[in-house]
Amino acid sequence: MIISLDMMGGDFAPEEAVKGVRLYLESTSSPADLLLIGHQDAVQPLLDQQGIPKARYELVHAPEVIGMHEPPTRALKEKPHSSIAVGFHLLREHRSDAFISAGNTGAMMVGTLYTIKTIEGILRPTISTLVPRENGKPGVLLDVGLNADCKPENLVQFALLGTLYARHILQIPEPRVGLLNIGEEEGKGNLLAQAAYPLLKQHPSIRFIGNVEGRDxxxxxxxxIVCEGFTGNVILxxxxxxxxxxxRRGIQDAYIDQMNFENYGGTPVLGVAEPVIIGHGISSALAFKNMIVLAEQMIQSHFTDTIRQVFEQINQQS
Amino acid sequence: MIISLDMMGGDFAPEEAVKGVRLYLESTSSPADLLLIGHQDAVQPLLDQQGIPKARYELVHAPEVIGMHEPPTRALKEKPHSSIAVGFHLLREHRSDAFISAGNTGAMMVGTLYTIKTIEGILRPTISTLVPRENGKPGVLLDVGLNADCKPENLVQFALLGTLYARHILQIPEPRVGLLNIGEEEGKGNLLAQAAYPLLKQHPSIRFIGNVEGRDxxxxxxxxIVCEGFTGNVILxxxxxxxxxxxRRGIQDAYIDQMNFENYGGTPVLGVAEPVIIGHGISSALAFKNMIVLAEQMIQSHFTDTIRQVFEQINQQS
Structure with a gap:
């Protein structure tokens, strides 16, 4: 299992990425093979400084960096030797099994959509966020910004992708799906939610429990919980x-601390053929470690294959 | 100045409504005339118990009550002697200058839209919420649920109505307007936000500062802050x-306490010809008091007249 990691991405790169690698290696006795992508002059000294044995990684030199605010499409084109471009290249050539970056989100999205194929039958890939819940077990909210305008069919597919994510990655056997809405009864909401409700209700592979509101x-x-990416992104x-x-107000609370989204690491892009994980710009060492663990889970559980099979079956049935 | 108040509306009615009246009367040396609408057998003993002098109010007997979960349109039709129906009747007949209720929100909306005229030129009335800010001064978010699907022109009108509300009720001289969106730059967002941005930008009566995000x-x-009512209601x-x-977690914090929306009282329905204030179902005595004060402010500042004049001017210009 080979996981590639962009060492130059994120507001605190490469330091936090390097520390994340160390945290990860310390946490497991059978680590994945790591391809660490970044400028060797910036990354190698830090790896040495953190005492990470050379046997546990391969450093892939990428002399260019895409800045956090560069226009994504142009940056990817003009910087083929950037860590993000190299990461996608390795993934597409099957020289790695997953790619992780906390760098320029737009470049990560453009890279994913144009380098990695969308799984057949999936109209729109999606990104999600884990939602800390008071019972201690995270839930999934999607879409959180990739698809600002949606059709009802998109929400149905997000429900399916979220169900698979909850089942295979979060280990929730029969995930319950709610439609984010502004009232509890069927028929409430905007045109999108009104149209999505019956589709979700009648879908054999979705355990639909009806509308949920902001307070839920x-x-x-x-x-x-499914919604279009506009509302989802605002919530996030x-x-x-x-x-x-x-x-800022010095509130100390274990549950509120769980709302520190950087702890969760990143969001996988659901619906594309290879595992791609996009981290938050403010990713900490812990976030990087958690993203590597998530990539590992996705590879081990053959998550993208599972998605492919489920959508194949659904397409055959319809 | 005559303000009518539904004493039977809200989860803790009539007790909290009565206590709210007492709080209001204690807070001012020149109170408005109050018409208290409700079942006399339920309300009169509580008024007496709270020691509220009979000279300070008139109790309007309304033998029927619309329950919090009754279908609004039918309830209003079948219960013409309910406190909500009576309240709208008094307002329409100009026997009161404002009407307040924390009762069935749907019935309040239906009553407002069908009994009280929409101000000429206004496409869709709207409801807002006050947003506690860290600087201690509340802001306004609208729409928060009345208009789940919007056109760009609706958002422009919400911006105008919100501006007038912030200026005349919140006493912010030149309110800055932000468009809720999922990115900072112009061109970001869903189709609605993309289309609304230039309209807001070029409007002479709106001090538009661009996009704001969920974190802002x-x-x-x-x-x-303007948005369609779906996202606004989810946020609320x-x-x-x-x-x-x-x-629930026992967190004590003065700022978080400001997020206790019930303190704010209710939301006026902006864009209709008479002041109507809809309270939250969980309205407390303080909320009732604050709603009476808000009604007073709206009457004193001739708020609905101001809206009428501004929209008249705008219609003449266009």
């Missing part, structure tokens, strides 16, 4: 700001 | 749940 997000009502960033406000 | 909601970036309910989680 952190409750145990649903394990998977609002949630982050809650955590930051609490921290 | 509680910041000082904008005084008025999510915000409430944050406060409830904090309370």
């Amino acid at each position: 997000l952190f409750s145990e009502k649903a394990d998977v 960033k609002l949630g982050e700001s809650f955590y930051e406000i609490a921290r | 909601l509680f910041s000082e970036k904008a005084d008025v 309910k999510l915000g409430e749940s944050f406060y409830e989680i904090a309370r």
Whole structure:
């Protein structure tokens, strides 16, 4: 199992990425093979400094870096030797089994959509966030920003992808799916939610529990909550700001601390043919470690194959 | 100045409504005339018990009550002697200058839209919420649920209504307006936000500061934040749940306490010809008092007239 990691991505790169690698290696006795992509002059000294044995990684030199605010498409084109471009190249050539970066989110998305194929039958890949719940077990919210405008069929596919993610990665056997809405009864909501409701209700592979409201997000009502990427992204960033406000005000609370989204690592791009994980710009060492573990889980559980099979079956049935 | 108040509306009615009346009367030396609408057998003993002098109110007997979960349109039709129906009747007949209820929200909306005229030129009335900000001064978020699907022109009108509300009720001289979006730059977002941006930017009566994101909601970036009612309602309910989680976890914090939306009282329906204020079901005595004060402010500042004049001017210009 080979996992490639962009060492230059994120606000605290490469330091935190290197520390994340160390955390990961310390946490397991049978680590994956790691391809660490970055400028060797910047990364090698830090790896040595952290005492990470050379046998546990291969450093892939990438002399260019895509900045956090560069226009994604142009940057990818003009910097073929950037860590992100090299990472996608390795993944496409099957020289790695997963690619992780906390770098320029736009470049990661463009790279994913143009380098890695979308699984057949999937209309729109999606990104999700884990939602800390008061019962201690995270739920999944999706889409959180990749698809600002959606059709009802997109929400149905997000529900399926979220179900598979909850089942195979979060180990929730029969995930309950809720539709984010502004009322509890069927028929409530905007045109999108009204149209999505019956499709979700009648779908044989979705355990649909109906509408959930903003107040239910952190409750145990649903394990998977689907919405279009506009509302999802607003929620994601609002949630982050809650955590930051609490921290600024010196509030110490174990549950509020779980809202520190950087702990979760990144979000996989669901619906593409290879595991790609996009980290938050502010990713810490722990976030990097968690992203490597998530990549490992995705590879071990043959997660993209599972998605492919499920969508194949659904397409055959319909 | 005559303000009518539904004493039977809300989860803790009529007790909290009565206590709210007492709080209001204690807080001012020149109170408005109050018409208290409710079942006299339920309300009169409580008024007496709270020691509220009979000279300070008129009790309007309304023998029927619309339950919190009754279908609104049917309930209003079948219960013409309910406190909500009577309240709208008094307002329409100009026997009161404002109507307040924390009862069935749907019935309040239906009553408002069908009994009270929409101000000419306004496409869709809207409801808002006050947003506690870290600088201590509340901002306004709208729409928060009345208009789940919007056109760009609706958002422009919400921006105008929010501006007038911030200026005349919140006393912010030149309110800055932000468009809720999922990116900072122009061109970001869903189709609605993309289309609304240039309209907001070029509008002479709107001090538009550009896009704001979910993380900016509680910041000082904008005084008025506009969005469609789907996202707005999700935010509103999510915000409430944050406060409830904090309370459940015993977190004591002055700022978090401001997120207790019930303190704010209710939301006026902006864009209709008479002041109507809809309270939260869980309205406390303080919320009732605050709603009476808000009604007073709206009447004193001739708020609906101001809206009428501004929209008249805009219509003449265009």
